[in-house]
Amino acid sequence: MYALVALGYTLVYGIIELINFAHGEIVTFGAFVGLAVLAALAGTPLSAAATALPAAFLVSMAVTALLGVTLERFAYRPLRGADRLMALISALGASIFLMNAMMLAIGRDSKPFPAYLSEPVLQRGDLVVRQLDLFLIGLTILLCALLDLFVRRTRIGRAMRSVAQDQEAARMCGVSVNATVSITFVLGSAMGAAAGILNGLYYGVIRFDMGFLLGIKAFTAAVLGGIGNLRGAVVGGFVLGISESLIPAILAAPPFSVPEIFDYKDAVAFGILILVLMVKPSGILGEEVPEKA
Amino acid sequence: MGLLDVAGLTSGYGGPPVLHDIDLTVGESEWVTLLGANAAGKTTLLKTLIGVLPAASGAVRLNGREIQALPPEERLRLGLAIVPEGRRVFTRMTVQENLQMGAHLFGGGRAEDFDRVYSLFPRMAERRRQKAGTLSGGEQQMLALGRALMSRPRLILLDEPSMGLAPKLVAEVFALLRGILTEGVSILLVEQNAKMALKSSARAYVLRLGRMVLSGSSADLAENPEVRQAYLGG
Numbered sequence: 130m131y132a133l134v135a136l137g138y139t140l141v142y143g144i145i146e147l148i149n150f151a152h153g154e155i156v157t158f159g160a161f162v163g164l165a166v167l168a169a170l171a172g173t174p175l176s177a178a179a180t181a182l183p184a185a186f187l188v189s190m191a192v193t194a195l196l197g198v199t200l201e202r203f204a205y206r207p208l209r210g211a212d213r214l215m216a217l218i219s220a221l222g223a224s225i226f227l228m229n230a231m232m233l234a235i236g237r238d239s240k241p242f243p244a245y246l247s248e249p250v251l252q253r254g255d256l257v258v259r260q261l262d263l264f265l266i267g268l269t270i271l272l273c274a275l276l277d278l279f280v281r282r283t284r285i286g287r288a289m290r291s292v293a294q295d296q297e298a299a300r301m302c303g304v305s306v307n308a309t310v311s312i313t314f315v316l317g318s319a320m321g322a323a324a325g326i327l328n329g330l331y332y333g334v335i336r337f338d339m340g341f342l343l344g345i346k347a348f349t350a351a352v353l354g355g356i357g358n359l360r361g362a363v364v365g366g367f368v369l370g371i372s373e374s375l376i377p378a379i380l381a382a383p384p385f386s387v388p389e390i391f392d393y394k395d396a397v398a399f400g401i402l403i404l405v406l407m408v409k410p411s412g413i414l415g416e417e418v419p420e421k422a
Numbered sequence: 423m424g425l426l427d428v429a430g431l432t433s434g435y436g437g438p439p440v441l442h443d444i445d446l447t448v449g450e451s452e453w454v455t456l457l458g459a460n461a462a463g464k465t466t467l468l469k470t471l472i473g474v475l476p477a478a479s480g481a482v483r484l485n486g487r488e489i490q491a492l493p494p495e496e497r498l499r500l501g502l503a504i505v506p507e508g509r510r511v512f513t514r515m516t517v518q519e520n521l522q523m524g525a526h527l528f529g530g531g532r533a534e535d536f537d538r539v540y541s542l543f544p545r546m547a548e549r550r551r552q553k554a555g556t557l558s559g560g561e562q563q564m565l566a567l568g569r570a571l572m573s574r575p576r577l578i579l580l581d582e583p584s585m586g587l588a589p590k591l592v593a594e595v596f597a598l599l600r601g602i603l604t605e606g607v608s609i610l611l612v613e614q615n616a617k618m619a620l621k622s623s624a625r626a627y628v629l630r631l632g633r634m635v636l637s638g639s640s641a642d643l644a645e646n647p648e649v650r651q652a653y654l655g656g
Contacts, residue, residue, distance in 0.1 A: 298510035303495035
């Protein structure tokens, strides 16, 4: 899940070197669109998991992609070429704006997310693996793999990489930078929407501000993997998710025996961010940027 | 009327103009050289012609059609291509992918165009799966030229293709350009290596501080005392 959200950060950063702080809100928005679709289908013959979930994912990814493109068009494009700090401030503003708009539209309280795929497929003592857990991992890997293929193997993906490397040289080859950036936001936002729905399915509730913490953690994952690097974002997402559950569990058990550590789960994530920035700011898979020839 | 007609072109980077009132013509299958010292505005002119810099005023016509307001992708479709200063190949992409970028507007490259470029540059064929960043400077220059050829241009703009190359490689680049010329492609070459450039081209212009100060046949300019002193080492 972190991996999917982290992809959104890293995609946009790779192309226009902007930390899209509003990406967390994009994820929240995607979750609510998904919830709306599931609610609309409830009670109809289409409410089974096999039909309702694909519908929720597809609709939400499409609508959220539209929001992402709109966001880029109005909040970021006018500032392209301006100081990077300006765009960053605009991103923060967009984030706060979207969060508050969703609060007004939906309300401050948590909304229950319908449960799907909750039957256990494996049960051994305390260990329960639900269908949902497999679905979550499976879909995350599938989407990451599809995105990787798209960026590596298609003409549009090539254009995206060329803009990321040298915008002017890309334009000299006839690549439209505006169109490429729009496509980047489409992909990143669609991935974010999928992550939002997965988040709702997993925790059973969603709230207008859930994207904030999720977004910052995913950003951590992106930095951990090496920002701008797609595979790095995926690796960073999985590493962060696993360490976030594993490190407190280890510290709570003997010989450390500090059960209070679970209250500091978030501190683990941000501790990792600070550590990475201190030790290896380019991240696990980050390339040391070579000097231009 | 030439293939490329530039009339009264003024351009720059948003501040005071770098280029003032430029007139220039390149004919069909003609090789034209543009000489000028550093910061004379040569690169600015080529960037304005390909469209990554906007023209402040004046007209650029390609085959009679005004193109100064068109984005680069339209100009490429009409037959312009550029080999930019410093090569600017995509170093983190493979050789093959760089060539595909050259044909980006044409579906990523036709098989016969790959064949043609790979036969012109056999070394590129051997290295097609290699990252462009691993190539030598000379090979990157060949790749930049190959990339420009992938869009089947009618006019290639070349920005100092001999920069930083060993004399033997420079001769190789010029030989390739002569070959391209005989296929009917026109060439506008910006060059510091004035001697070879004037020997190979039909006509030449001299740019100084953003203005065209001299123009004429390359043979005449090569005899011009001013040109000899400034660009040919006396």
